Amino acid sequence: MASSDILLIEREADVAVMTMNRPPANALNIDLISILLDQIQSFARDEMPPGIVLTGRGDRFFSAGGDIKEVATVEVATPRLRMFHALLCEMEKYPSPLVCAVRGYAVGGAFEFLLHADHVVANPECQVGFPEINHGLLPAVKGMRQAARILGQKAAKELLYWGELINASKALRLGAVDQVVDTDEVIDRARSICRDLRSKDRKLFAAIKRSLNLTAQMSDGELDDMTIADLPAYLDEEISAEARARFLAKNKKV
Numbered sequence: 001m002a003s004s005d006i007l008l009i010e011r012e013a014d015v016a017v018m019t020m021n022r023p024p025a026n027a028l029n030i031d032l033i034s035i036l037l038d039q040i041q042s043f044a045r046d047e048m049p050p051g052i053v054l055t056g057r058g059d060r061f062f063s064a065g066g067d068i069k070e071v072a073t074v075e076v077a078t079p080r081l082r083m084f085h086a087l088l089c090e091m092e093k094y095p096s097p098l099v100c101a102v103r104g105y106a107v108g109g110a111f112e113f114l115l116h117a118d119h120v121v122a123n124p125e126c127q128v129g130f131p132e133i134n135h136g137l138l139p140a141v142k143g144m145r146q147a148a149r150i151l152g153q154k155a156a157k158e159l160l161y162w163g164e165l166i167n168a169s170k171a172l173r174l175g176a177v178d179q180v181v182d183t184d185e186v187i188d189r190a191r192s193i194c195r196d197l198r199s200k201d202r203k204l205f206a207a208i209k210r211s212l213n214l215t216a217q218m219s220d221g222e223l224d225d226m227t228i229a230d231l232p233a234y235l236d237e238e239i240s241a242e243a244r245a246r247f248l249a250k251n252k253k254v
Contacts, residue, residue: 026064081140097197100119129165139160
């Protein structure tokens with residue numbers, strides 16, 4: 001699997017580890033956003049899309065968020081923000097598991113990555129939040145909406161209005177991260193979680209993920225259409241049929 005200087009990619013079977021590599025803080029410039037977007041889209045086109053573990057190089061920063069030098073003017077900021085929005089959309093609809101492995105700071109746009117992931121493993125030194133209001137910036141609207149959905153309105157307001165970071169313990173309580181492990185265990189634990197999720201029936205997983213992430217703005221009729229459209233995607237799959245057969249056989253013995 002090809003890697004770039006700023007995004008290192010290591011693929012083993014059904015899991016691809018993508019490491020953001022822009023020292024010292026893995027800041028999200030337009031080049032890194034672009035290559036993340038292209039790579040996730042490329043994986044999504046695979047016949048069997050791998051699970052993705054997204055992490056940052058080093059133990060101090062998952063990522064410090066957007067590169068502030070690229071939001072100096074409207075002309076410079078606009079294409080970058082459009083591309084970042086597109087990246088969040090791709091993360092949200094990626095048909096296989098996307099797990100973030102966080103060591104150190106994950107703030108601003110990087111925090112939005114966590115909020116759009118399927119699972120987040122962090123170390124005790126992790127710090128997350130939206131410092132933008134204190135830096136003359138505004139988070140992506142999609143990220144703010146996701147913060148309210150995942151964390152609740154009250155917690156989202158606290159993070160967005162005050163711009164203060166929270167530690168791993170509070171992030172765990174709020175649901176911003178899913179588990180906290182020692183720093184040297186973060187990548188292996190994230191890879192293990194990703195592999196376990198990837199072992200599930202892939203069409204069922206994709207349908208569940210799509211239903212959780214993309215249906216909030218849909219009408220009841222659209223939801224019904226989606227439910228019916230998903231039927232052949234998993235009822236005709238051998239692995240799903242075998243799972244139903246095992247369940248029925250188990251219940252007959254009870």
